[in-house]
Amino acid sequence: MHSDQPSAADDPTEVGDEVDAAALARVMRVVPLGAGVLAGGAVALLVLGYLLIYWFVFIPRGTVG
Amino acid sequence: MTELHPEMHERRILGTELLWAFGVGVLIAATLGMILFTALTMSINPPSNVERIDPKTLHLSGEFAEHNLGTTVGADGSVTARIIATQFMFVPRCIAVPRGRRVTLRLATPDVLHGILVTGTNVNTMVVPGYVAQVHTEFARGGELLMPCHEYCGLGHSEMWATVQVMADNEFRPGADGRVSCAQR
Numbered sequence: 075m076h077s078d079q080p081s082a083a084d085d086p087t088e089v090g091d092e093v094d095a096a097a098l099a100r101v102m103r104v105v106p107l108g109a110g111v112l113a114g115g116a117v118a119l120l121v122l123g124y125l126l127i128y129w130f131v132f133i134p135r136g137t138v139g
Numbered sequence: 140m141t142e143l144h145p146e147m148h149e150r151r152i153l154g155t156e157l158l159w160a161f162g163v164g165v166l167i168a169a170t171l172g173m174i175l176f177t178a179l180t181m182s183i184n185p186p187s188n189v190e191r192i193d194p195k196t197l198h199l200s201g202e203f204a205e206h207n208l209g210t211t212v213g214a215d216g217s218v219t220a221r222i223i224a225t226q227f228m229f230v231p232r233c234i235a236v237p238r239g240r241r242v243t244l245r246l247a248t249p250d251v252l253h254g255i256l257v258t259g260t261n262v263n264t265m266v267v268p269g270y271v272a273q274v275h276t277e278f279a280r281g282g283e284l285l286m287p288c289h290e291y292c293g294l295g296h297s298e299m300w301a302t303v304q305v306m307a308d309n310e311f312r313p314g315a316d317g318r319v320s321c322a323q324r
Binding site: 110 | 148163173178181182184260261263274276
């Protein structure tokens with residue numbers, strides 16, 4: 075960045091809010107659970123799709139080797 | 140609400156990651172177990188055959204000479220179909236096979252890389268110059284199945300396809316020389 079351009083810190087609206095430690099701790103208790111549910115749900119859907127194709131398309135197509 | 144000590148945060152993150160890794164490990168083990176189970180009990184596994192052949196002379200003599208192509212029933216009742224994949228056709232264009240019996244497909248190419256699949260079945264293999272591609276299978280349903288080349292082999296690739304005619308036992312009758320051709324329908 076050029077030195078003649080203003081820094082984001084010069085703009086009062088760009089300066090970060092003060093962090094309420096208690097609120098942050100409360101949120102951080104829930105966020106990993108949400109991330110786990112989201113990632114788990116995505117993987118579960120993927121595995122379900124794989125199993126459906128494996129059992130209902132691939133296996134009925136018969137023996138090969 | 141009290142704030143967790145940073146070390147506790149680390150432990151919780153590590154615990155979550157270990158739990159996730161365990162779950163993924165179980166999934167991978169289950170998937171591999173399923174593949175192994177179907178391979179051992181249902182004979183479903185990737186075709187693997189390493190057998191060399193000279194692509195320059197394969198059509199002149201031996202197994203893939205013109206008179207030897209197509210479907211043959213051996214003295215022991217085994218059914219083998221020999222096919223040449225060449226730019227841009229299969230020889231023969233129609234392959235007769237019996238329904239519900241073990242069939243061996245053997246393919247070779249004198250020119251470039253080709254690939255085949257038979258629609259509605261798990262038959263799927265590459266045909267690599269210099270090698271014999273071999274697939275064992277059993278056709279459960281009767282009728283005519285499309286067998287296109289599925290590996291781009293040149294400008295005429297889209298015109299390169301053959302038909303697999305799956306015949307019932309009363310239709311699949313080898314001649315005196317053990318050969319079977321497609322029925323005219």
